[in-house]
Amino acid sequence: MFDPNLLSLLQLTDTTLPIGGYAHSNGLETYVQLGIVKDIKTARTFVTEMLSQNIQYTDAAFVSLAYAAAEQNDLAKILELDDECTAVKLPEETRQASQKLGARLIKIFQPICKNRFSCAYKDSILQNEAKGHFCIAFGIYAHALKISKEQALTGFYYNASAGMVTNCVKLIPLGQQDGQELLFSLQPLINKLVENSLQPDKDLIGRCCTGFDIRGMQHEQLYSRLYMS
Numbered sequence: 001m002f003d004p005n006l007l008s009l010l011q012l013t014d015t016t017l018p019i020g021g022y023a024h025s026n027g028l029e030t031y032v033q034l035g036i037v038k039d040i041k042t043a044r045t046f047v048t049e050m051l052s053q054n055i056q057y058t059d060a061a062f063v064s065l066a067y068a069a070a071e072q073n074d075l076a077k078i079l080e081l082d083d084e085c086t087a088v089k090l091p092e093e094t095r096q097a098s099q100k101l102g103a104r105l106i107k108i109f110q111p112i113c114k115n116r117f118s119c120a121y122k123d124s125i126l127q128n129e130a131k132g133h134f135c136i137a138f139g140i141y142a143h144a145l146k147i148s149k150e151q152a153l154t155g156f157y158y159n160a161s162a163g164m165v166t167n168c169v170k171l172i173p174l175g176q177q178d179g180q181e182l183l184f185s186l187q188p189l190i191n192k193l194v195e196n197s198l199q200p201d202k203d204l205i206g207r208c209c210t211g212f213d214i215r216g217m218q219h220e221q222l223y224s225r226l227y228m229s
Contacts, residue, residue: 009147018104019105046168051186052189066081070117117140168182
């Protein structure tokens, strides 16, 4: 049976959505310059670990919890999650990237959705009560667009995966075929992570590999770089 919300999901998770996601590597550029990520094998390790040890316990968890808060029309919970999201993003440029992507996502989808709850979140940002993180806005708009949480999380993980693979292709560099095979191989992992993220353990939020934070901080001091984070 055709899902009438499929097109909304595709638009929300489109890697070419004009919010500037292509400009951020989340520390990958540091790993490449240090020679740690240098081929298809190490690229697979980077993407797999970033998804399972970082994003699962940070942004994906916030998408899931923001979606649930939107279901309950609980703005206070959204503001709490927004604060927590700021706290767990230790590298400054990572925090800034999350806020910039969130602001652009809101700019695109608020006129489309005309949703009262997302409008209240936008007003909170304008009043400096919230930072406006991408993952929080993503969860809110997924709910507003009547996308199921499972589909929203699948799209979110896929979007993150595709972005990282694209960056690997450019930075290492890898062949386009290598990149597509790597992305395809991630499907079982994405399915598992989606299942884990449907009801995230709140006590595990912020659990991530310290190495990712350190490389993100080091990225700010690289002599030359292509990416903003």
